[in-house]
Amino acid sequence: DVKVTQSSRYLVKRTGEKVFLECVQDMDHENMFWYRQDPGLGLRLIYFSYDVKMKEKGDIPEGYSVSREKKERFSLILESASTNQTSMYLCASSLPTGGFPYEQYFGPGTRLTVT
């Protein structure tokens, strides 16, 4: 069965801390994505990756970085957490199609609170 896991369901961090959110998929998918979800704004793409060591900026990359050292793992890094980064963070993965995107598989989400 397809599985995307995220390291924490809930996380509370202080302003200025460096925060790591981990995502692991067991489907051998090339594509991985990080979204944040906020009420009234839907899902917004932060970063995505087509392959190991490759990354592309999404719509809202400011304040975030990512790392993909292994195919199955995609990490989101908040270099210096701020209160406006309090949000639900969702990781997803998908097969490459050589063209247009198809089904994405999502993890359960990490609800991050920055105080």
Add this chain to the structure above:
Amino acid sequence: SQQGEEDPQALSIQEGENATMNCSYKTSINNLQWYRQNSGRGLVHLILIRSNEREKHSGRLRVTLDTSKKSSSLLITASRAADTASYFCATALIQGAQKLVFGQGTRLTINP
């Protein structure tokens, strides 16, 4: 504004009734997908319809796509309490590479 916008933002119906949600978008797409999200959880893919398709069925779900109006609808027939969730449309843009653009979602509540 958003590429995909769902309407209504919230919908409350009685169990057994049909629920219809709509999605409008602005630019040309390759495909449109619908996802469900139970409260506080990740999204689950429901159905994908390609730009050259007009209608698609999956169990109690029926999706239509009208590319001339840049709109799609999701119909859930004979609703159940377990259908209570948020529903999102996501568009795969012609110029969007491997990305999906999600709408803001419709919150559906099924009352027993």
